[in-house]
Amino acid sequence: MTNTTTSVPRVALVTGTASGIGEAVVRQFRELGHQVLAVDFNEQAKDKADAAGAAFYQADLTDGEACKGAVAEAIQRFGRVDILVNNAGIQHVSPIEDFPEAKWRQIIDLMLTAPFLLTQAAWPSMRRNGWGRIVNIASVHAQVASPGKSAYISAKHGLIGLTKTAALEGGPQGITANAICPAYVKTPLVENQIADQARLHNMDEQDVVEQIMLKNAAVKRLIDPEEVSALVAYLASDAAGAVSGSSWNIDLGWTAQ
Template sequence: MANGKNALVTGSTSGIGLGIAKALAQAGYNVMFNGLVRNDEERNAAEKVAQDVAKEYGVKTLFNPANMMKGEEIRAMIAQAEQTWGSVDVLVNNAGIQFVSPIEDFPEDKWDAIIAINLTAAFHTSKAVWKGMKARGWGRIINITSAHALQASEFKSAYVASKHGVTGLTKTLALEGATCGITCNAICPGYVLTPLVEGQIPDQMKAHNMSREEVIQKVMLYKHAIKDFVTVEQIGALVVFLASDAAKLITGVSIPVDGGWSAQ
């Protein structure tokens, strides 16, 4: 049943973002969906995802295709949510991309895109929702970073740098929001089997000269003490908790959900 609060989840047409959007809808939040669409077919599919969630959970949903590389489109998306529903109470910065390559071959355009989507977009979204959250004295900003926001792995220079950057942004916004009811935290997943991770498997097979199963067990889950992929439902449940009043005093932290990776 609707709880009167509105959430925006970037990159919610797929993977972790979709899992978070569903968990928030189930908890009663209206949800604005976002994701990159390249043509009408993809746009229709994204609109349908949002409509299906609205029907299933009895909340309102919208879809906005703002490109996270473009500040203007991000600001227009947040304005649409605020004009339609009156507020964005929960912002989840989830959209992200990855590229795997040794530094000497790392393409400059991939570096720029990863920093723009994974890091700079979270600045644009947070800045755009801030005024409204501050005026209402309540807000939740939840950044989906990564185990790579706390640790490094070879061949992921841009990704690791972008995610460490969001860790810094998270701490800073927690301090700035402390006097106006805004908390800001990060969730750091280990490996979740989403399209983003599926896409890395062929590159990792090439880089390590391994089979698919060897890459999963020896490269990806190698760093998990618990040898399972994290699920999108587990991340969604933590977002719902961080958005709740029970989490009012939790701010500025990065919470690993990584099967013990960061304990090592």
Template sequence: MSLKSRTAVVTGSTSGIGLAIARALASDGANVVINGFGDADAIEKERAGIEKDFGVKAAYVAADLTKAEDCEKLIAAATETFGSVDVLVNNAGVQYVAPIEEFPVDKWNMIIALNLSAAFHATRAAVPGMKARKWGRIINTASAHALVASPFKAAYVAAKHGIAGLTKVVALETATFGITANAICPGYVWTPLVEKQIPDQAKARGISEQEAKNILLAAQPTKEFVTVEQVAAFALFLTSDAAAAITGSILPIDGGWTAE
């Protein structure tokens, strides 16, 4: 197991893509620190499930990543609990949709804080330890919107383009320390959140659920959702020795969306 005795921190990992990545890293032997909001009992069930399913240690840290000090506390808590942070997955994110002239300033500030600045603060805190140990993997969950834009998503697209730039800078600065930094760019992923949106979209538009799915998938030539397991497997590969030469890359996993 290539990640045995290593520690992974995955932000926004109490459900969806983040939880799938945390479980994939645990399956390869990593102790994991999960983070995010949600029902306390459900989070504890997921944390305990990781330990039971994979025979590793798992901790939960309820940091509010819109605050710089909480990002730093997350890395400090993981280091104190397990001795190091070897893999950092900056995955936490949120979305809001509105025309630019109507976009609420507080929503802009919150999305930039969580989707972009949190990755900076966590990376800044984790890199010194990685440099000292001469090994590290930084994986940023970006989006197809790190490469292309869509209307009405000013903050999200700006943040994801920013993540792409941040990833490249970190990769260049850490290239001689055994550290890689890459961004994964999923298209539409089948998550509980998306699954919940389908019937609501169908009802609002007076269409079938299949037609509602088709609207979401219009941008993806495969006409299939990406699965959380596919994204997690991609992230796990990027932690491997086979991926040691991949750094500074902005990597689509989007059913062909950004090929058009």
């Protein structure tokens, strides 16, 4: 069988690489021979990048200048940016009435404004080379909503709009843009949500997993990060040149209802 993810070596910038999906994407790209700049706020993510053979750049992506700096670092190191994977994210669970304004702004800045600024900064390099792949890690919550996650859900819905706009503008220039919408993935971000959800709903943590996280899933398990990174690799490959403006659900059948 032909490996549909095979392509010439590229330069990728991946955000949110300390664990979970971002860490898996960095490993996947390095296995494919791509040069990778792993970007994360957490300095400990450097160890993960080093282990995978990737370069590391520490940045707080809620700062617009840091977004531009990350792209500049990739271009300085590798000469260009071919692939951008916007994955960095955080979560806060609280009813709208009690949701802290500062946390709302932080989530929107990190999960919607930063992907826009990173896309904007990487765009000229992709345009010059006539080839680019933008993969935005959205969420099943870019398709549906749940209580207590107003900022996260707003950011993810907005990310789908950004993806579609980038696809329309990038098509004539050889740039594609797609979003991936996973349900609950086995990551520290999800693990941290369990306790928050238990408090919000006054439930045991095991009940949160079974009755909330997997309630609407046809496949009753959490998703492995490598399952998401495999789709990222396809969407970032030459084989996916005709795929753009799409939202790819890896949601355990959640939205099949």
